[in-house]
Amino acid sequence: MSDLDEALRELYPPAEPDALSLRRARARVLHKSRSRTPRRVLAAAAVAVLIAIAGAAVVQRRHHPPGAMVEVAHTLSLAADAQSQNPDAPVPAGRYRYIVTHSLSMAYGPASSYRFGMRFETWVPADPDGEWVQRRTDTGERTYLVGGPGPDDVRAEPETWRGRCGDFFPQPGVDSCDRPGNWQEPTASFVDDLTRDPRRLFDQLRRETDGHGRDPDQEVLVYAADALRSGLLPADLRAALYRALALLPALTITERTTTLDGHTGTALGIVAAGERREIVIDPVTGAFIGERTRLTADRDGIPAGTVVGSSSVTYRVVRTVG
C-alpha cells in the first residue's frame, strides 16, 4: 500500500455496515420494488392485459397505412424463411465459431460527448462447455458531438477474457455452465428453453419487458436485438424471433435500403421517447446485420438525427483463437 493509499484511508476511515441499517435498506428496496410491479395483480389480470395489448395493437396499427404493415410482415417473413432454410453449419470439432461485434457507443464527459468504437471478438469452441475466449478492443474511433478531444481520451489496451461456457465473470456458487441466462446474455439453457412459436415468443417478450424501458413496443425490439446481437441464437430461433417481431404494432420499415458497417440491409424500427431504434436485417438471406439508435429530438446539446449507438455482428467458423 502506498503512502497515498494510507492517507486516503485516514481521510475516509473504513466503516463497517451496521446490520440494522442494511436490514432497513433491504426492506425498503424489496417493498418498493414489489409495489412497482405487483406480481399477484399481474397474474390475476393476465388475461385482461393480453386483451388490452391486442386492443392497443389494433388501435396503434391504424396509425400506419395498411400496406406498411403488410410490408413489415412480408419482409420479416421472408427473412425468417431464409433463416429456416439456411441453418448455421455445425462447428467441426476443434474449431471455433468466431463472432465479431463492432459497436459505437456514447461517452458523456463534463466537457465533451463523443461516440467511441469497440470491437468484441468471441471464440466459441465446438463444444460450448469448453473455454470461450473474448477479446475487447478499443478501435480508437472517436466522433466528438460536443466539445473536442481531451487529454484523458486515451485509447485503451486490448483485453482478453476467458471463461467456461462463456462465463467471463464467474460468480461464486454459480455453475458457469448452468446459468439461466436472459435476453441480454442468452446462455445455452435460455436458448433451449425459449419457444419457437412466434406468438408465444412475442407474448413472452411482452411479459418480460413489461415495465422496462421508455416505450413498451420499443423495448420488445430492444430485447430481441440484444439476443440477436449476441450471435448465439440458432437459425430456428432467429426465424421465430423475426416472425414474433412482425406482431409488434408500431414496427415500420424505416429505411428500405441502408448500410450498417459496410453491410446493406433493410432497417425496421420504432420511433418513441425521442429516439428511433432499429434493427437492420438482410431481407434476402435473413441475416441479422445489427442495430442502430438515432435521436429524433435534440438531447443534451446533440441534435436530432444523430446516431448515438450502433452495433453490427458477423460470425464464421475459424481454426484457431486469435
Next chain:
Amino acid sequence: MNLAAVFDEHAPGLWRYLARQAGATAAEDLVAETFLAAWQQRADYRAELGSLRAWLYGIATNLLRRHHRTQAQQTRMAERLAGQRAEAEDGHDRTAERLDARTHLRQLAAAIAALSDGDREVLLLSSLAGLESREIAVALGIPEGTVRSRMHRVRRTLRATLPAVKGES
C-alpha cells in the same frame, strides 16, 4: 434479476463505499436508492459490457454525486478534519511529526475537493471500493484508457501534496 439475492451480495460493499464518503445515515438511503434505481433500470444492464458490481457502483456513484452537490462535500470534509485535528492536539503525544501529518492530510483533502467529479470518482472507486480499471470504465461509462490516464494523473497530483517519500509505485 433476483433483487433480494443481488442486494445481499452487493449491499454490504456498497454500504461501506458510500458510508466512507457520506456517513452511515446517508449510506443507508443511498444503498436503498441504488438498488431501486437498478431495479427500475434493469433492462439497461448489459452483461456483456461488464459485471453487475461495476454497474451498481456506477449507479451509486451518480447518486453520490447528487448527494454531494446538495451536501457540499468540502464543508463536511473540513469539519471532519477539524475534528481530527482537535483530537490530535488534545492528545498526549502531540509530536511535531503528527501535526505535520495532519497538515499534509488537510492539503490532500483540499486537493481531492478540488478535483473534478470524474477524477475524484476514478480515484475513490479504485481506492475505496477496490474496483479494477475495467470495472470503473463500466461504472462511469468511459473508455478504460481514460480511466488509466486519469488515475495516473490524479495520483501524481495528490502525491505531490504528501511529504516526499520512499518510492511509490
